[in-house]
Amino acid sequence: MEVLIALALTGMLLSALLGVYWQVQVATLQGLKSEEKNFHLLHAQVRLGDVLNAVTSDMQKDAEKQTEHFFYLTENPQALIFTFDNGTGAGPEFSNVVIAKLFVDSDGKLMLYIWPSILRHPEESPPFRREELLSGVERVEYLFFSPATDEAPAEEGPTWPFERGGAPAIIRMKIFLKNEEKPLLFSFALPNISQRIIYP
Amino acid sequence: MNVLPIVISLILLMAALTYHQMDSFLTRSVLRLEALCTLQNASQESTNQRQLQLYEKSEVKSGKTKEQNGKVDALKSINLTLFANAAKKDIGPDLQIHEILLKRLIAVLYGDRPFFQEAEQRRPDLIEELTAKIFEKLQEKVSENKGLRKVEKLANLQLDDPELELIFAKMLAPVQTPESFAAECASKEAKPVKKRYYPTLLDFVTFASGESKPYRVWLMPKELLLAVYQDPQVVSELMETRKALYGEIRKADKEIRPRVIEQSSSEFRVKFQAYLPFDMPQPLFNFEASNTDPKN
Numbered sequence: 001m002e003v004l005i006a007l008a009l010t011g012m013l014l015s016a017l018l019g020v021y022w023q024v025q026v027a028t029l030q031g032l033k034s035e036e037k038n039f040h041l042l043h044a045q046v047r048l049g050d051v052l053n054a055v056t057s058d059m060q061k062d063a064e065k066q067t068e069h070f071f072y073l074t075e076n077p078q079a080l081i082f083t084f085d086n087g088t089g090a091g092p093e094f095s096n097v098v099i100a101k102l103f104v105d106s107d108g109k110l111m112l113y114i115w116p117s118i119l120r121h122p123e124e125s126p127p128f129r130r131e132e133l134l135s136g137v138e139r140v141e142y143l144f145f146s147p148a149t150d151e152a153p154a155e156e157g158p159t160w161p162f163e164r165g166g167a168p169a170i171i172r173m174k175i176f177l178k179n180e181e182k183p184l185l186f187s188f189a190l191p192n193i194s195q196r197i198i199y200p
Numbered sequence: 201m202n203v204l205p206i207v208i209s210l211i212l213l214m215a216a217l218t219y220h221q222m223d224s225f226l227t228r229s230v231l232r233l234e235a236l237c238t239l240q241n242a243s244q245e246s247t248n249q250r251q252l253q254l255y256e257k258s259e260v261k262s263g264k265t266k267e268q269n270g271k272v273d274a275l276k277s278i279n280l281t282l283f284a285n286a287a288k289k290d291i292g293p294d295l296q297i298h299e300i301l302l303k304r305l306i307a308v309l310y311g312d313r314p315f316f317q318e319a320e321q322r323r324p325d326l327i328e329e330l331t332a333k334i335f336e337k338l339q340e341k342v343s344e345n346k347g348l349r350k351v352e353k354l355a356n357l358q359l360d361d362p363e364l365e366l367i368f369a370k371m372l373a374p375v376q377t378p379e380s381f382a383a384e385c386a387s388k389e390a391k392p393v394k395k396r397y398y399p400t401l402l403d404f405v406t407f408a409s410g411e412s413k414p415y416r417v418w419l420m421p422k423e424l425l426l427a428v429y430q431d432p433q434v435v436s437e438l439m440e441t442r443k444a445l446y447g448e449i450r451k452a453d454k455e456i457r458p459r460v461i462e463q464s465s466s467e468f469r470v471k472f473q474a475y476l477p478f479d480m481p482q483p484l485f486n487f488e489a490s491n492t493d494p495k496n
């Protein structure tokens with residue numbers, strides 16, 4: 001009799017405890033999922049910041065050769081193509097100035113492709129590196145801000161054609177994700193431009 | 201029947217389950233905090249680094265010549281142009297000294313880094329092989345009239361050996377020190393660490409004129425001084441001395457400052473010229489003091 005009572009009580013206690021653990025496990029898994037999503041977003045933001053903060057343009061004072069640097073947005077299919085300084089630790093092909101292409105592929109992934117600078121690899125099929133920054137992307141909208149100069153007032157627009165040359169001072173990216181109502185908003189200030197931004 | 205063993209076994213089972221839950225919770229929390237800290241630091245890092253680079257590039261020109269500024273014709277870094285021009289221009293025995301210094305500098309900078317130690321185990325003559333390849337490629341660039349001007353361009357040298365290229369890329373990559381990472385992520389009140397990144401070879405080399413110039417001991421960074429003297433105690437004493445002498449120079453009135461500089465130079469030379477190793481000839485080292493801050 002004593003054994004039965006003890007077993008029944010312990011069984012109840014164990015069930016309650018395991019029930020709590022189950023709840024904790026479910027909550028943890030949910031947390032991990034949202035955490036993973038947040039980390040992916042943070043990673044995408046950090047990586048975009050890395051490359052866009054290092055954009056090189058022909059306005060840069062110490063640009064060695066003007067032809068090595070460019071920045072433009074293509075339409076249909078949309079892709080942001082620019083040169084940036086990749087630092088010194090990426091091997092002989094991908095160190096210093098490299099060419100980047102940022103676009104959403106057919107699988108809804110925000111992709112970053114990197115090629116060596118034209119000056120180092122003038123041939124037709126140079127080596128490249130591929131990075132997936134974000135998945136489940138529907139589309140990306142850009143807004144380029146150009147500060148006022150002596151010749152022209154400040155302007156903001158969704159396009160930056162090749163003919164325009166130079167680079168904007170601020171890039172705003174609106175990333176529309178599938179199954180998400182609100183788009184992600186990222187802003188990056190390009191430090192290499194020679195124009196001054198005057199805040200009113 | 202005794203219920204005690206059954207109850208104790210069940211309690212032990214519950215304890216084991218609870219311990220497992222606690223352990224995985226703690227591991228997850230620590231990992232989450234570290235990953236979050238890394239990403240948060242990294243989100244600002246690229247902007248900060250870019251601004252610092254731009255700041256370092258912006259030099260205010262005084263409009264005076266080197267002589268008017270009282271600049272000393274000596275270098276605080278190793279001049280790689282000497283090796284690049286070696287096939288064209290005979291520098292004499294000095295070239296060998298510069299080469300020894302470069303090899304010792306690589307050992308000082310990377311000798312305690314795990315990737316370098318592993319690479320040295322695989323290739324015992326790693327430093328010899330690496331420097332020989334770098335010189336060969338620099339000379340090729342010169343013969344093609346593609347001389348390098350910026351030290352960063354060293355990172356684009358094709359060394360024709362994938363393993364050597366990988367090691368060289370790791371040597372030139374900016375890597376945050378574990379102490380700095382721990383200080384940033386441990387707590388907000390933690391003291392900032394002075395050395396956030398490991399110094400790289402690029403911080404100690406330059407592309408200057410093709411002539412062999414002496415080294416400016418007054419301005420040489422610690423790592424290069426260690427390569428010269430190979431005695432941390434002497435280097436530490438040297439750095440203390442030049443800091444103290446610089447303080448005296450700054451305190452002196454403008455009228456008497458040249459005399460103070462002269463006295464400081466003499467004191468500095470007398471004290472530290474004697475410590476130069478036998479393979480470092482004295483004429484290759486300039487001990488002049490000046491009112492330029494000997495940082496580091």
